[in-house]
Amino acid sequence: MFSRIARPAAHGLIRGLSTTAQANARVAVLGASGGIGQPLSLLLKNSPLISNLALYDIAHTPGVAADLSHIETRAKVTGYLGAEQLPESLKGADVVVIPAGVPRKPGMTRDDLFNTNASIVATLTEACAKHCPEAMICIIANPVNSTIPITSEVFKKHGVYNPNRIFGVTTLDIVRANTFVAELKGLDPARVNVPVIGGHAGKTIIPLISQSTPKVEFPQDQLAVLIGRIQEAGTEVVKAKAGAGSATLSMAYAGARFVFSLLDAMNGKEGVIECSFVRSEETESPYFSTPLLLGKNGIEKNLGLGKLTAYEEKLISEAMAELKGSIKKGEEFIKNRK
Numbered sequence: 358m359f360s361r362i363a364r365p366a367a368h369g370l371i372r373g374l375s376t377t378a379q380a381n382a383r384v385a386v387l388g389a390s391g392g393i394g395q396p397l398s399l400l401l402k403n404s405p406l407i408s409n410l411a412l413y414d415i416a417h418t419p420g421v422a423a424d425l426s427h428i429e430t431r432a433k434v435t436g437y438l439g440a441e442q443l444p445e446s447l448k449g450a451d452v453v454v455i456p457a458g459v460p461r462k463p464g465m466t467r468d469d470l471f472n473t474n475a476s477i478v479a480t481l482t483e484a485c486a487k488h489c490p491e492a493m494i495c496i497i498a499n500p501v502n503s504t505i506p507i508t509s510e511v512f513k514k515h516g517v518y519n520p521n522r523i524f525g526v527t528t529l530d531i532v533r534a535n536t537f538v539a540e541l542k543g544l545d546p547a548r549v550n551v552p553v554i555g556g557h558a559g560k561t562i563i564p565l566i567s568q569s570t571p572k573v574e575f576p577q578d579q580l581a582v583l584i585g586r587i588q589e590a591g592t593e594v595v596k597a598k599a600g601a602g603s604a605t606l607s608m609a610y611a612g613a614r615f616v617f618s619l620l621d622a623m624n625g626k627e628g629v630i631e632c633s634f635v636r637s638e639e640t641e642s643p644y645f646s647t648p649l650l651l652g653k654n655g656i657e658k659n660l661g662l663g664k665l666t667a668y669e670e671k672l673i674s675e676a677m678a679e680l681k682g683s684i685k686k687g688e689e690f691i692k693n694r695k
């Protein structure tokens with residue numbers, strides 16, 4: 358049996374580490390020239406799991422692709438520029454990762470990005486629904502609590518919806534939780550696993566410290582500070598970057614970790630588990646992040662909430678109104694879109 362929150366091997370983050378037999382995935386990155394897109398593409402190019410890397414953006418992809426193509430790994434890199442090249446970039450894609458869209462500036466919430474990013478994500482996922490309806494779709498663009506319902510509604514509109522293949526990438530919340538817990542307890546962060554459930558914005562980010570492996574305990578006041586830091590860690594970076602954007606390098610790492618886990622599972626590796634914001638029946642919210650067992654066809658099994666403390670239950674119930682509001686906003690956006 359797999360451990361419920363087994364830490365995935367970060368295949369491809371170190372060259373030549375993969376042990377998987379089949380390694381011929383075609384991965385498309387939409388928004389590949391951006392602050393996240395470039396380092397994410399670099400990490401993907403370094404992976405032996407990927408044979409073709411398609412880089413799409415509305416700017417700079419010829420340069421980014423030429424640069425990455427000189428790296429001595431086998432993934433063939435191709436750049437695609439502008440809307441007319443979008444369909445070609447998606448042909449045959451097994452996995453599509455979408456970091457396209459504007460990032461936060463100090464003082465902004467993720468929801469403040471809605472007006473710009475909702476239409477970017479809708480346009481890009483409409484192209485995915487037409488040109489690679491079977492691909493795994495991994496959405497990084499914020500607000501994730503709305504961009505996943507948007508993606509789902511777009512796929513429904515095109516009659517190709519498969520909820521097991523649409524993922525909101527929340528991995529950075531898990532990465533941060535692991536790091537902060539390890540710092541406080543003097544542990545090796547690579548050995549810490551903290552499931553983070555709920556959504557990907559402020560108080561909808563719910564770290565389950567009680568389910569951490571190894572098991573850790575904190576007095577209630579310290580626990581509240583730790584959870585608050587994990588929830589506001591994105592804002593910590595936005596403030597430190599002082600107008601130059603939000604997390605890009607740690608997000609690229611987290612995005613690559615999620616893609617490698619997905620590719621491992623698609624290649625038949627067993628026991629691959631990641632948290633992700635997906636269609637869900639685990640709570641009253643129609644979308645919710647929980648640990649998921651991944652397989653050849655995406656989500657194989659939702660592993661649910663596990664055993665919660667009363668405090669964690671309270672955090673979930675306090676997040677519900679915001680979560681459901683953001684989901685509805687995304688769904689309404691597609692209903693009203695011409």
Ligand SMILES: NC(=O)c1ccc[n+]([C@@H]2O[C@H](COP(=O)([O-])OP(=O)(O)OC[C@H]3O[C@@H](n4cnc5c(N)ncnc54)[C@H](O)[C@@H]3O)[C@@H](O)[C@H]2O)c1
Nearest residue numbers: 388390391392393414415456457458459460497498499529
């Ligand atoms: N899920 C998470 O945990 C997480 C973490 C950090 C950032 N983000 C989000 O990721 C997104 C990207 O952040 P960034 O820092 O890379 O931003 P950025 O501005 O540096 O890059 C965005 C890229 O998207 C491209 N783009 C814009 N419109 C496009 C379109 N229609 N088609 C294709 N490409 C398009 C831009 O040209 C640019 O290259 C933001 O929405 C940000 O909020 C998510």
